[in-house]
Amino acid sequence: MHIMEGYLPMEWCIVWFVLSIPFIIVGLWQMKKLIDKDQKVLPLMAVCGAFVFVLSALKIPSVTGSCSHPTGTGLSASFFGPFVTAVLGTIVLIFQALLLAHGGLTTLGANAFSMAIFGPLVAWGVFVALRKAGLGLGLCVGVTAAVANLVTYTVTSFQLALAFPIDGSIVAAFTAFGTIFAVTQIPLAIIEGIICALVAKFIVRVKPEILKSLGIIEDAEIAKIQGEAA
Amino acid sequence: MGGGFHLHLHKKKSEKQSIFSEDVLDDLAISSPLRKVPAAQKLVLCIAATVIAVLSPVIYLPLFVLISMIFASLVLAKVPVRIYLSLLTIPLAFGLTGAVVLLFVTGGGETIYDFFTFAGFHIQITDKSLNLAMLVLARTFAGMCSLYFLTVTTPVTSLFKVLRDVHLPQEFIDLTMLIYRYIFVFIGEAIDIHNAQVMRGGYSTFKDWISAFSMLTSMLFIRTWEKGEDIFLSMNSRCYDGVMLLPEEDTQTSVKYAVIIFAYLSLLVVILALEMIL
Structure with missing residues (x-):
């Protein structure tokens, strides 16, 4: 859910930039620590950023007949955590604006806050909680991706409502924007959840080492998922 | 045919098989005649023009930015019209949706056309909502066209x-x-x-x-x-x-472009000031 270049009034562009920047700084700082510890992190982060971009540029059909795009941030949040996702997501948003004209430079702060920061942060919390509860990886990643998508859409509706209240009422505007976007976003979130769940399981079957090195799965569960497929 | 194996040979010929819906804009930038203008100057132009257009309280300045950016992209940067139009279709769809939402759900002022009230929403067009929708549409397009000018001229x-x-x-x-x-x-x-x-x-x-x-x-x-x-x-x-x-980038260090950009932005600021006073 990108807010287009020029859509938001200037004061809101600035507010969302100010809110987003601390998260990106923390993300960069964490990333720098990781890179100092292991130089391999930089190229791996880079290919993951490129992966998120390509994923978000793929068409997936949505019920309304138009095409939509997966956000990819839910997958990134479950694999790499929220702060790294904040940095990667922001870079991806810059490239989406420059290469595809999705979003824009003045609305970058607002889009980064909803798509790269708040959505992934909540989704990551959900992921950690579900994993602690002992649920399977596929289910957790699927729910996380759907949550990331829905939270992002809620935040975007809220951002639009703050900028364009209806007769002075933010609540009314939020309900209006939320209802309109729900038509496309809720089916999209479900589809993205299903896809990400299948993706996580497929990766465990084909190349579990990657997920093991990220510390999100243990040998016992790998054996279980691989056993299901056989 | 068993096993769920289907061959789809009867699709419409015009249907593209690619899963990528958009053209990647970088190709145009690399062959752009304005490529050698320093990137920083083009970036300042793009962001400043967008910011000034968004600050404008009425529709005229965004329209002026829109027209001048289209002119700059088509005439100065020599982007083929057909490609430029196809680039504009995506933001056109998004921008229109955004404007239509504002048109129907916001209110205030005199009612021009009243549709219906559904689940607490009053779907209507008022003179204020019409103005707001037009203004936001113009701002969005001014912003998009400025961004396009940057992307089609700057790798x-x-x-x-x-x-x-x-x-x-x-x-x-x-x-x-x-x-x-x-x-x-x-x-x-x-x-x-x-x-x-x-x-x-x-x-x-x-x-x-x-x-x-x-x-x-x-x-x-x-x-x-x-x-x-x-x-x-x-x-x-x-x-x-x-x-x-x-x-190292092979850029022209001439001050000519800087002067032109400065003059253009000053003109925008003057128009903005006039709009705010009048």
Whole structure:
């Protein structure tokens, strides 16, 4: 859910930039620590950023007949955590604006806050909680991706409502924007959840080492998922 | 035919098989006649013009920015009209949707046309909502056309130098450069995988579609990860020490462009001031 270049009034562009920047700084700082510890992190982060971009540029059909795009941030949040996702997501948003004209430079702060920061942060919390509860990886990643998508859409509706209240009422505007976007976003979130769940399981079957090195799965569960497929 | 294997040979001829809906804008920028204008100046022009257009309380200034940016892209940067129009269709759809929402749900002022009230929403067009929708549409288009002017004249690689000149953290710049490089590698891979899947009857039903798409995504992720490990090796064997070098850009150092851009932006500021006073 990108807010287009020029859509938001200037004061809101600035507010969302100010809110987003601390998260990106923390993300960069964490990333720098990781890179100092292991130089391999930089190229791996880079290919993951490129992966998120390509994923978000793929068409997936949505019920309304138009095409939509997966956000990819839910997958990134479950694999790499929220702060790294904040940095990667922001870079991806810059490239989406420059290469595809999705979003824009003045609305970058607002889009980064909803798509790269708040959505992934909540989704990551959900992921950690579900994993602690002992649920399977596929289910957790699927729910996380759907949550990331829905939270992002809620935040975007809220951002639009703050900028364009209806007769002075933010609540009314939020309900209006939320209802309109729900038509496309809720089916999209479900589809993205299903896809990400299948993706996580497929990766465990084909190349579990990657997920093991990220510390999100243990040998016992790998054996279980691989056993299901056989 | 058993086994869920379907061949789809009867699709409409006009239907594109690619899974990428958009043209990547960088191709135009590389062959642009304005490529040698310093990237920083074009970036300032784009952002400043957008900001001034968004600040405008009435529709005239955004329209002026819109027209001048279209002129600059088509005449000065010589972008073919057909490509430019096709680029505009995506933001046109998004922008119109956004404006229509504002048109129907916001209110105030005199009612022009009253549709109905549904679940607490009063769907109506008032003179204030019409004004707001037109203004936001004009601002959005002014912003989009400014952004397009930047993207069709400036390859992303020249923008990296600007990032370094404003002293963003080196990790951020290196990461951005690597991501940019690998976007194109992975787009190529995704298209190859997609073609292979379509050849084998993937994407024929909705269920097939879901499973084929998740397989594509998974394979892409695994391949990207392997590629990342390869890059680490190749960077290490070339003595990577935390700073990637940028090739020197071949730009014209003439002050001509700076003066033109300054004059244009000053004109915009004057119009904005006039709009706010009048």
